[in-house]
Amino acid sequence: MTRIATIDMDVPQDPPPVWNADWVCTRLVEAYRIERRLPGHVRQKLVAPWPVHSYEFSDVVGWDDARERILTKWENTYGGVYAKELTRMEEAHEWLRVILRNYPEDRMCLAGWAAAIAYGHSLRSLMVRKRWSRSSFYRRKDTGSAFIAQVLKDEDVKVS
Secondary structure (H helix, E strand, C coil), X not given: CCHHHHHHHHCCCCCCCCCXXXXXXXXXXXXXXXXXXXXXXXXXXXXXXXXXXXXXXXXXXXXXXXXXXXXXXXXXXXXXXXXXXXXXXXXXXXXXXXXXXXXXXHHHXXXXXXXXXXXXXXXXXXXXXXXXXXXXXXXXXXXXXHHHHHXXXXXXXXXX
């Protein structure tokens, strides 16, 4: 997939008849865009000391500013996510976790590329921060997406 093709990610596309690397990349970008829209979701570093705490009604009763906290939380949400979208997101994330489990470099490059496109972050700054060369980064991204497409084809997974 060429870099210029990422501009067309916003345009709804029909799935191809068989799995290919471009469609895998499209689905991964879609998964990260769905992740971005999750209520209360803020992309954090990979290592977080504590998970996000969920409060129950009995916890909130004593707070003086409970109403303001809830309204602020609602204001910061990007919109709702449907169950079908969550299923597609989880399916694409599982490809990275399961299919590319023995290829950590390909997984990191492909996931970093898709997340950067979906979140609107700079790919150049990602490559500089991770100290990846541009050619190796794109080669690993292409290799990872082609490998996922081949595995999905071999397992006769329906293109969606």
